[in-house]
Each structure stands twice: as C-alpha cells, then as structure tokens.
Amino acid sequence: MTAEAQIDRHCPVCAGDRGAVCLQKGALRLVQCDACAMVYATPVPAEFATGEFYDRSGLPFYLSPAKLEGDYAAVRFERELRLFRRFCPGGQVLDVGCSTGAFLFQLRARFADCYRVAGTDVTRAALDYAEQRGVPVIRRSFLAPVWEAGQYDAVTFWAVMEHLAQPADFLRQAVRILKPGGCLFVLVPNYRCLAVRWLGAKYRYIMPDHLNYFTRDTLRGLVGREPALAVQAEGSTHWNPLVLMKDFRSSSARVADGERAQLLARTTRWKQSPWLAPVKWLYRAGEFGLGGLGLADNLYLVARKEPRL
Ligand SMILES: [Zn+2]
Numbered sequence: 001m002t003a004e005a006q007i008d009r010h011c012p013v014c015a016g017d018r019g020a021v022c023l024q025k026g027a028l029r030l031v032q033c034d035a036c037a038m039v040y041a042t043p044v045p046a047e048f049a050t051g052e053f054y055d056r057s058g059l060p061f062y063l064s065p066a067k068l069e070g071d072y073a074a075v076r077f078e079r080e081l082r083l084f085r086r087f088c089p090g091g092q093v094l095d096v097g098c099s100t101g102a103f104l105f106q107l108r109a110r111f112a113d114c115y116r117v118a119g120t121d122v123t124r125a126a127l128d129y130a131e132q133r134g135v136p137v138i139r140r141s142f143l144a145p146v147w148e149a150g151q152y153d154a155v156t157f158w159a160v161m162e163h164l165a166q167p168a169d170f171l172r173q174a175v176r177i178l179k180p181g182g183c184l185f186v187l188v189p190n191y192r193c194l195a196v197r198w199l200g201a202k203y204r205y206i207m208p209d210h211l212n213y214f215t216r217d218t219l220r221g222l223v224g225r226e227p228a229l230a231v232q233a234e235g236s237t238h239w240n241p242l243v244l245m246k247d248f249r250s251s252s253a254r255v256a257d258g259e260r261a262q263l264l265a266r267t268t269r270w271k272q273s274p275w276l277a278p279v280k281w282l283y284r285a286g287e288f289g290l291g292g293l294g295l296a297d298n299l300y301l302v303a304r305k306e307p308r309l
Helices: 046-050 052-056 058-062 065-072 078-087 102-110 124-132 167-177 194-202 216-223 241-249 257-272 274-293
Strands: 019-025 028-033 039-041 091-096 115-120 152-158 178-189 229-237 298-305
Touching: 019 194, 046 052, 058 124, 058 257, 065 102, 065 257, 078 102, 078 152, 078 178, 078 229, 078 298, 091 102, 091 167, 102 115, 115 124, 152 167, 167 178, 167 216, 178 216, 178 229, 194 241, 216 229, 216 298, 229 274, 241 257, 257 274
Parallel strands: 091 115, 091 152, 152 178
Antiparallel strands: 019 028, 028 039, 178 298, 229 298
16 A cells, blocks of 8 residues: 555444535645534545554654653653542553553553553554553454453553544444453544634644544544443543644644653653652642633543443
C-alpha cells in the first residue's frame, strides 16, 4: 500500500454518510455529520487506518527521549490513575494503545498487588520498550477474534479513540472481552475545549493522525451503540496554558512531533518542581473551572458492562 492511498469514511458514531466540511487544515479535512453532529476526518491516508503509520513512528516519536521522559514521569497519568482506582480496585487490566506502557507501569508501581496487567499496540518498537520496563504486552491485532470473551475487569483507551478509523469496532471488541461488571475507560481530546474554540485550526491537536473529534454528546453517542454499557462517570480534564500560548503565536502549520513531545516533557518537569507550587495551584484552579464548564482539553468517560448482559 502506498503512503498516498486514501480511504473515505462514514460517520464513526452513527455510520451516516451525509455531512458538511467544517474545517480544513492542509490536507486534513473535517466533516460534521448531518445526523449526529460528530466531527471526523475524511478522506484519510490508509496508513492511519491500518496502523502502519504508528508502527513507523515508533522510534522518531514514541521512543524519543522527550516523549519517554514525559510519559514515564510520575505525574503524567495521575488523573487517569485516580479515575481508574475509583472504578476498578483490582483485577485483570488491558490497556489498548498502550504505547511504551507508561500507564500500566505506574499502575503496577503503585498498586502492584491489585492488578494483572497487559498492554497492546500497533507500534512494535513501543511494545519492545514496554517489555524492557517490565510491562507485559500482547502482540496481536485488537480486532482479531482470538481474544477470549469476558476475561478483563477493565479495558482502557487513553488517547486512542481519536486515532481509530473504526472506533465502533474497537468499542464492540472491548465490550466482548470485558467481564460482566467490568469497566471501560476512554479519554479523548475535547473538540469543544477552550483551545479549539479560541484557536480553531491553529490548535496543534487538530492534526492528521487525529481522525475523530469528539464532544461530550458524540462520545456518549459512540458508547451508546453498545447497549451492554452503562455510563458511570464523564467529564472534562487537563489543560495546557503553554500549548495555548505557543499555538496562539504560531502559524497554523503542523507542530513537529519532536517539539510536541519536548513541550509536554517541559510541562511535566514544571509540574514536579517545588518552586512552582503557587503556579500549580493556579493551574489546578484553571483546570477545575474549565472542567466544570466542559472546556478542558480532554473528555473522559467510564462505562460499566451490565452484569446481566
Ligand atoms: Zn453521525
């Protein structure tokens, strides 16, 4: 398959095929579905749909020192860990799109006795790294039928659904492999966040590898396709004032992967600095306010697989 091959997509939430172009950024073309208002990219390079793109980006991006420093910092997954612990106190956990395994590494480092974990991803080099850090990995397509039904207490998709050409297929498989009573965790960028409202196409996370642009309603719409799932919690979280300022000043050209990773690593270092405690308080107040208004950078959703189904 050539890198230039393109695929046309229907709405990933309702499968509708009617919509209007709502944003254009270079070759990236976003369409808003007439039926359910979901915003998604179409057409998209086939290598995003097959995962080839991510397998190739292993070394230059996911394994770059700045990206690893940011991902493996103790504060990186603190919100996700807090949310996770609220709904899954123990059991068997699968992290889909685990990249270099940092979430599972932190989960095990803090609660070693509570969980049996595994990660899966399309980026082989990232899985190699996860294994080096002691995180067990499963090297097979998540959509393959060989995954045993009803075996996991939790399935997590941290910043993964936005990359998938067929998120509904991944959701269906997640529901199949969850135990009755098990929980699904989803975190995606928020298309109604302050950054998108303010910066529009200039915002760095409107980018070719993001194929789906969820709002609270469309994320609920996607999860609502699975009648076995009952939503337990949802909201918006995270914000990065540095990204806002940088993107405000920049042109709308794509931010290089290296720069993106470096800025995240720098933000993470600042979050850990004792000198910046007062700034951190302001930052948290900002996040609390934006989260309350549904304007923070990410959306999270937790859903339980109904025990009776
Ligand atoms: Zn739709």
